[in-house]
Amino acid sequence: MNSLIQLRHTLHQFPEVALEEYKTADRILDFFEPLQPDVTYEKLEGTGLAFVFKGKKPGKRLLFRCELDALPIADLKENKYQSQVPGKGHLCGHDGHMAIICGVGEKLAQNRPETGEVVLLFQPAEETGDGAKAVIADPRFEQIRPDYAFALHNLPGYPLHQIVMRSGTFAAGSTGITITLKGKTSHSAHPDAGINPAQALAQLMQQLPQLPKEIPGFSLLTLIHAELGSLAFGTSAGKGSLSMTLRAFDQKDLDLLIEKTQALAKKMANRERLKLEVEFVEKFAVSHNDPELYSLVKAAADKLALSTVDKSEPFNWSEDFGLFSQHCPSFLFGLGAGEKCPQLHEGTYDFPDELIETGVEMFWGILSSLQSQE
Known part of the structure; x- marks a missing residue:
């Protein structure tokens, strides 16, 4: 886990905004090289990346998505890994989301899925709403088009590690x-x-x-x-x-x-x-959570003994992951970043490192539950 934290800190130091994530993509490629995924897709309509880990038997294709881009907002929190790029910062936690998906990659390198395929997607330009559309428009997307897609987003204002869920519309x-x-x-x-x-x-x-x-x-x-x-x-x-x-x-x-x-x-x-x-x-398309996937996410949280909360109303903000829900059953859930954590897009926000392991285990639990159904 220390290597994932170090990766997160490096990504935090060198943020790149939408459609400029070239060095960020190179760092992710370097991380995955020793993991030996079965297939690697580079430059998905620009800077996007996808790593495919194939199972031993045919089955469903599962996709986990994270985001590459940072924000054109100055990082104001002083620490050893503060942004070194003036006026730009990972103030939405995409550096942490990338570290989580890299952690899932480490586990997949050691334990290939029993059936089907797992695709780890690093999507560009989430903040502008251009990334998902660009990735889906890439002709190679047909080779990784999933049967199910999942993503998470850290949520300040909720208790640390709490899983925030909703069936149907999750975000506007x-x-x-x-x-x-x-x-x-x-x-x-x-x-x-x-x-x-x-x-x-x-x-x-x-x-x-x-x-x-x-x-x-x-x-x-x-x-x-x-x-x-x-x-x-x-x-x-x-x-x-x-x-x-x-x-x-x-x-x-x-x-x-x-x-x-x-x-x-x-x-x-x-x-x-x-x-x-x-x-x-x-x-940004509406982020719609498939009701049939709700139990999988809930089961993963329960197995980890994590607190869960059902949100009565959707979030007013938007997430580019919503476009995937128009192409396959999808589910976006929240991961509490702490009740006193500065809000997303604030200059003093910083992704809590403690969430990396929780995110990895949540995605692994979802994968395990789907595998057991096949």
């Missing part, structure tokens, strides 16, 4: 949207000679956040940025933009909210004689 789906309205600039002394999007922008800022009231289930629209023209007092603006994040617990509700957002923007643009452009960024 979300997408970022930027609406751009283009009119015509003019002299500010003659605004009537131009087409200023200010009025349309102001009305959209008032009306868009009200759209979730028209959605059957939980949804939320959060305005995050607005821009109008430029700081030129002699000019009436001819361009404006509004950015927002939409989220929902059900994919159909999210799609409906997106549809209503675009319809309102189009209506406003037409009324004000403005050209409309809509851009989507950071799209």
Whole structure:
């Protein structure tokens, strides 16, 4: 376990953000080389990696996923392994998640599965919502397409080692949207000679956040940025933009909210004689936990005598693992990082090393339970 902690600390020192995880991938490759996986897939749509350990007999293919990327946020916690990259840090715990999957790799190297295959996936760009889509789009994904997929995420605010579970939706789906309205600039002394999007922008800022009231289930629209023209007092603006994040617990509700957002923007643009452009960024699918896999995760936690808690409502945040749940039965669970642990994405957050062994044993327990069913 000490080697996994050391690996985690090294990864923490040299964080790389989404789609730039080249040296991180090289470190993972170096770690797995002596473990001799049966198949190694490199550069899955960029920096992604997958290591396949084959069983003695044919059977189901099981996938465990972790994330390669860090955040563009400064690491403020001073210690011997503090980030050496200015403005970047592993402040979501992906360094710890990688160490956990590496630990599963060590166990698989010593004990190949009895049946089927186990795929250990190191996914890029989780934070931006680009990674899962890119990996699944890679033609080689068909060679590792799983029958079941599992992932975990550490959760500050929950007791250390506690397993947080939920059947059905575990985390919301979300997408970022930027609406751009283009009119015509003019002299500010003659605004009537131009087409200023200010009025349309102001009305959209008032009306868009009200759209979730028209959605059957939980949804939320959060305005995050607005821009109008430029700081030129002699000019009436001819361009404006509004950015927002939409989220929902059900994919159909999210799609409906997106549809209503675009319809309102189009209506406003037409009324004000403005050209409309809509851009989507950071799209995350709803993370749906297959009910039939719940008992496997619960059994693994019980065998380790770990505390478990069922969350009554899904989390409002999103996780890129959700896209896998559209391709196979999947399950994402939480691993308590301590009630006093700083929250994810905070500058003082640091993944608790004690969780590495717990994560390894949880995944191993899930694997053992599935193997016993075949």
